[in-house]
Amino acid sequence: MQTYFSHEHDEDSSVIRGRRCRCRDCGLSVHVIETPAPTVCPYCQKLLGHEATALPVAVEAPVPTGAEVRHRLSKLYSRPPKLLVLGIGFVSMFLLGWAVFLQLRSVENYWYQPVVSIYSLLAGIFVVSRFIIAAFYVPPKDVGFEPSVTVLVPCMNEGGVIRQTIERIFSAGYSLDKLEVVCVNDGSTDNTLAEMLAAQTRHPRMVIVDFEKNRGLCHAWGVATLIARGEFMCVVDSDTFIFPNSLRKLVQGFVDPTVGGISGHCDVENADVNMLTRMQDVRYYFSYKIMKAAESVFGTVSCLPGCFSAYRRVCVLHVLGNWLNATVMGQYGNFADDRSLTNKILKDYKILYDDEALATTIAPESWKQYTRQQARWMRSYLREIVKTGRFMWRKHPVPSLSWYAMMWMPIFEPVVMVQALVIGPLLAGHVTASYMIGVLAITAVWSLHFWASTGRRWWWAGLVFTLTYIGFYSWQIYWALLTLRGKKWGTRG
Numbered sequence: 001m002q003t004y005f006s007h008e009h010d011e012d013s014s015v016i017r018g019r020r021c022r023c024r025d026c027g028l029s030v031h032v033i034e035t036p037a038p039t040v041c042p043y044c045q046k047l048l049g050h051e052a053t054a055l056p057v058a059v060e061a062p063v064p065t066g067a068e069v070r071h072r073l074s075k076l077y078s079r080p081p082k083l084l085v086l087g088i089g090f091v092s093m094f095l096l097g098w099a100v101f102l103q104l105r106s107v108e109n110y111w112y113q114p115v116v117s118i119y120s121l122l123a124g125i126f127v128v129s130r131f132i133i134a135a136f137y138v139p140p141k142d143v144g145f146e147p148s149v150t151v152l153v154p155c156m157n158e159g160g161v162i163r164q165t166i167e168r169i170f171s172a173g174y175s176l177d178k179l180e181v182v183c184v185n186d187g188s189t190d191n192t193l194a195e196m197l198a199a200q201t202r203h204p205r206m207v208i209v210d211f212e213k214n215r216g217l218c219h220a221w222g223v224a225t226l227i228a229r230g231e232f233m234c235v236v237d238s239d240t241f242i243f244p245n246s247l248r249k250l251v252q253g254f255v256d257p258t259v260g261g262i263s264g265h266c267d268v269e270n271a272d273v274n275m276l277t278r279m280q281d282v283r284y285y286f287s288y289k290i291m292k293a294a295e296s297v298f299g300t301v302s303c304l305p306g307c308f309s310a311y312r313r314v315c316v317l318h319v320l321g322n323w324l325n326a327t328v329m330g331q332y333g334n335f336a337d338d339r340s341l342t343n344k345i346l347k348d349y350k351i352l353y354d355d356e357a358l359a360t361t362i363a364p365e366s367w368k369q370y371t372r373q374q375a376r377w378m379r380s381y382l383r384e385i386v387k388t389g390r391f392m393w394r395k396h397p398v399p400s401l402s403w404y405a406m407m408w409m410p411i412f413e414p415v416v417m418v419q420a421l422v423i424g425p426l427l428a429g430h431v432t433a434s435y436m437i438g439v440l441a442i443t444a445v446w447s448l449h450f451w452a453s454t455g456r457r458w459w460w461a462g463l464v465f466t467l468t469y470i471g472f473y474s475w476q477i478y479w480a481l482l483t484l485r486g487k488k489w490g491t492r493g
């Protein structure tokens with residue numbers, strides 16, 4: 001049962017009144033103004049204590065104008081001159097051809113260095129196949145579908161950006177009578193809650209859940225799912241900024257009742273900060289426009305990123321209990337994340353990608369943050385590969401083969417690199433040329449593709465990614481194996 005609470009303004013319209021609904025046992029509160037106030041705790045089902053609140057109406061926060069949005073998009077996607085694009089394409093084809101030629105010329109290596117040679121061949125085929133399949137990708141058609149949507153915004157210590165994230169959601173152009181926004185403050189120690197409450201005075205239908213102590217990202221998603229009222233859920237990171245019409249575009253694929261989730265497209269908001277953020281920008285583009293696009297052709301996107309994705313809410317509710325109570329080696333903890341939720345739904349539904357639903361997100365700006373984030377992603381990947389492998393064989397043969405290849409390649413890759421770059425040179429007196437040329441050729445191809453498609457000139461940062469991956473980050477997978485029980489958010493402590 002829910003009770004309605006009509007908000008009132010003081011005579012001078014400077015104060016807005018709402019209600020705080022608190023569960024003492026669970027240490028959480030729900031702040032509402034115009035939204036129906038919950039009467040029981042979503043966790044323990046006990047009656048909530050209610051108290052009236054009064055907050056000064058916050059100053060309106062600026063959002064980008066139409067001209068500013070168009071300018072931002074033109075900076076994100078401004079294709080180079082046609083002659084330059086043709087030149088980039090020629091160089092890419094030449095590099096690939098050279099790599100193939102070296103593989104064929106060095107056929108004797110399959111006898112002397114079978115592991116390196118076979119792995120290099122399979123990895124090359126895998127990456128090239130992603131480009132070929134992605135060429136057949138078509139985004140979900142806009143059919144004017146506009147269902148009720150709840151946007152979930154989990155947040156921890158993001159007081160500097162959360163207000164802007166919320167304002168972008170409300171100004172995205174979705175019908176306000178069909179839009180609900182639920183923000184969750186996960187035990188922040190900064191001014192995050194104050195910024196959320198300020199936004200709520202401008203948008204009285206917004207709902208705020210406040211965890212008095214940090215519970216973890218999965219519980220932020222879980223409680224928001226339980227109190228959400230929309231037919232579909234969109235998750236947006238606290239440091240993600242969506243573009244106008246992106247929410248509406250993101251849900252179009254749900255007209256197909258067999259679709260359980262859809263990923264939007266995210267670019268790096270702070271790409272121009274330093275080499276690290278530029279590197280991540282190139283990598284993000286490849287992971288979305290090539291990898292996710294190829295998976296989407298068969299409806300088998302393997303991870304709906306928490307920065308900007310949508311779910312059919314009934315699908316999430318169906319697996320919510322098992323998802324929240326995930327175990328690793330028999331131990332319970334905050335192990336649930338976006339990848340594990342995606343794969344639970346992928347078992348019975350299609351998962352798509354919509355490259356026309358645009359957003360930008362703030363990427364780590366320090367190597368320390370980035371390293372912690374990559375460790376968290378590696379742990380998530382390792383936890384899921386066996387679980388997902390149990391049902392992927394039931395899918396279309398192409399994505400199934402791709403999954404099982406992708407399942408094992410990162411685990412063996414560091415061993416192959418040692419063989420090619422250390423053991424091989426010690427025994428043969430030289431680096432395996434075909435391996436090095438193949439790695440650099442594949443990296444150059446997807447990096448140059450990034451330049452040709454976006455006009456962003458830091459394509460060279462893709463080479464930085466490959467070098468850092470070879471030298472350090474590929475080895476994180478073994479550290480991730482040793483720390484599978486790690487529960488931290490990664491970049492948020």
